[in-house]
Amino acid sequence: MSIDIAQFVLLLLLMAGLVVVAGRWLTLVLTTRGHWLPERIGYRLLGIDPDAGMDWKAYGLALVLSNAAMMLLGYLMLRMQSWLPFDALHRASQTPDLAFNTAASFITNTNWQSYSGESSLSNVSQMAVITFLMTVSAASGMAGCAAFIRGLAQREARDVGNYWADLSRVTWRLLLPICLVLSLVYVWQGIPQTLASAVDATTLEGATQHIVTGPVASMEAIKHIGTNGGGFFGANAAHPFENPTPLTNLLHMLAMFLIPSALTYAFGRMLSRRAQGWAFLAAFLVMFVGFLAVEYPAERAGNPMFASLSVDQAPGALQPGGNMEGKEMRFGIAQTSAFVAVTTAATTGSVNAMHDSLTPVGGLVPLFLMMLNNVFGGVGVGFINLVSFAILTVFLVGMMIGRTPEFLGKKIEAREMKLVMLAVLAHPFCILGFTALAALWPGAASSLGNTGPHGFSELIYAYTSGTANNGSAFGGLNANTPFYNTTIGLAMLLGRYFTLLPMLAVAGSLAVKRTVPESPGTLPTATPLFTVLLIFVIVVVGGLTFLPSLALGPIVERLAMSAGQFF
C-alpha cells in the first residue's frame, strides 16, 4: 500500500513541477506578437491579418465556423474511407449516423467512439481524420480559453485576440513540438509507429495471430496532451500497444494534466493576479485528491463475490489483488485508479481499464467527476467551467453577506449571471434530458450490456461522458445504433458549444466594463477561504443536480453488492 501511495505522490509532484514550466511556455504562446515562418505562410493562404483584433462575437463565429468545416471534412473522409488508398485490410466506410457521431465526437474534443478502432478505421483515417481532429479540437479549446482570459483582462475594450493567430500558434508552438517528442518517447517504450496495417504471427502453439498495427504513437501523444482520449484500438489505453509499460501510463497521466493545470498559471500571469491562478489550481487539486481517495480503496477492496468463490484478491508481494476484472496486470490497482480519476477529471476519456467493470463506488467516481466537469477539465474549457463556478460563487456569497458581486475588478451584473447560468444549466439539462429520453425510447434498452441498476449506470454514463466531452464509456453499452449515435452526437455538440459560447459572451461583456477599484466591500477571491467556498459550491450544485440519478445507478448497485444480489 505504501508503494501505491508513493506512486500517487510522485504523480502529483511531477504534475505540480510541470505547472510552472508549461505555464510560462503557455503564457508566451498566448501573448506573443511575433509570427513564425510556417504561421506566416498559413496566414497568407487563409488570407487573413493575424494582428487584427476580434470582438467576442467575431471570435466565436470564426471558431464555430472553422470547427464546422473541419467536422464536415472529417465526416466526408469517413464516408469515403473505402475509396481511399493504402488500407491492406480494406475497412469499409462508416455509415452516415456513425460518421456524424465520430466527426462530432472528435471536433468537440470528446472522443466518444461508437466504433472499434482496429476493425473500422484505416491508417489513413486514423491520421488524416482522427489525429487531425484531435489536434484542432484541442487548439480550438485553447484558443477559446485564451480569448476568455483576454476578455477578463481587458478594460473598456472589445478586442479578445485573433482566432486564426491563436489556433496557429497553439498548434505550431505548443501542441506539435510536445507531441513529436512525446510520440518518440512512446515508441521507445514499445508503442508502434508504422504505416503497416497488420502483421501475422505464428504463436508458439502454431496458431495464427493477426496483429493490427499503425501510426499509434503519434495519436497517443496528441490524444493525451489534447485531453482527447479516443483510442487507436477498441480497448483504448488498456491495449498494450497504446500503453505498454507503467512508465507510459504515468506519462499519459502527466500529459493529460499538463495543459489544464498550466492554464491556471498562465491565467495568473496574463492577468497579473498570480495568487488567483494558484487559488484555482488549489481548488482543482483538493477535489482531485478527494476523488482519488475514494476511488483507490474501492477498487483495492475488490468484489465480495470473488471472496465467496474462494478467489484470492488480497494485495500482497506476489499479486496486486483487488478487482482485476477489466484491468491490466502491469498497472494493478494503484495505476488504474489514478488513471480513472485523471482521465475523467481532465475529461480525456482515455481508459486503461474498463470502467464498466469497476466496483459500484469505483464507477461512481468517474461518473461524478464528469458531472462536475471542472476538476481540471479538458484543454481550455475545463478552466472556463471553473471560472463560471467562481462567478457563481462570488454571486452567491455576495448575496449572503450583502457585498457587491465583483470578480477580478469587474462588477458582475444580471447579464453575466444569466449567461453563466445558461452555461451551468446546459450541462445537467443535456445529461438528464437525454438519459430520460433513452430510458423511455422503444428499443433503446436492448443496447444495454448489463441489467439492473448497472444497466442504468451505462445509460447515464454515456450521456454524461458525451455532454462533458469526456468520451470514456461503460463499454457494455452498444452505442452504434442510429438512436444513440444521433443523441450522443447532439449531446456532445450541445455540451461543447453551449458552455463555450455563453462564457465567451461573459468575457466579452466583462471586457467592455471599466475596472472598479477594490473597496472594503470587495470579496477577495484569491484566498483559501474563497477556494473552500468555490469547492463547496461546485460540489453542492453538482450533488443536488445529480444525486437522485446516481441513487438509481451506482448507489443502489453498491447496496445490492453488499446484499449479495446479482442481476
Added chain:
Amino acid sequence: MRHSLVRPVLVSAVLFMAVTGVAYPLASTAIAAVLFPHQAAGSLVRQDGVVKGSAVLGQDFRAARYFHPRPSATSDQPYNAAASGASNLGPTSAKLRDAVRERAAAFRKENGLAGNAPVPVDAVTASGSGLDPDISLANAHAQAARVAAVRHLSLDAVNTLVDRQAKGRQLALLGEPRVNVLALNLALDAAR
C-alpha cells in the same frame, strides 16, 4: 464580415489536416523508424525468421506444457489482436459470477489444487484489453507444478525460471511486479 470568413474557414480545414493529420504523423514515423525500428514495428519476436508474436502483446496458450495467460474476452477467439476488448460485465453481473466460478474450477482442476483452494484473482478475471501479456507471480507459481510435471523438470527449476523472468516495478516504483507469459514460455522451450 460573413463573406470574408469563407476563405479562412475552408482553407484552414484543409491546411490543418495536411499539417496535423499528415505531416506530423509521417514525421514521427520517419524519425521512429531510424531511432527505434524494433518498437516502431510492434516489438515483434522472431524465431528463425518467423514472427512468433509481439513482446508486448499476450497470446493464447492452452497446452499443459506452457504457462497460461489471463482469461481474454476478445471476440471470435481469446487473444484476438485484431479485436481488442473486455467483458464489460459489471460487479453485480450474474454472468460474471458464473464465469469466475467456472474459471476458478477449471484452474484448480488443471493445476491439481484442492476444491476450495484460493485462486489468484488475475487467473479468473478477463483483462481490459483481452491482450494482457502478463500474469502475477502468484498465478505463475500456482501453475509451476503442472508445467514441471509435464516437462519432467523439478518444481524448483521451474520456479527459478519464473523468478528469473519476473519483471519488477519499473524504476523500482511504477506499476506491479509481473511475468510476461510469452517470454516465460520461450525461456521454458529454450531450457529444455
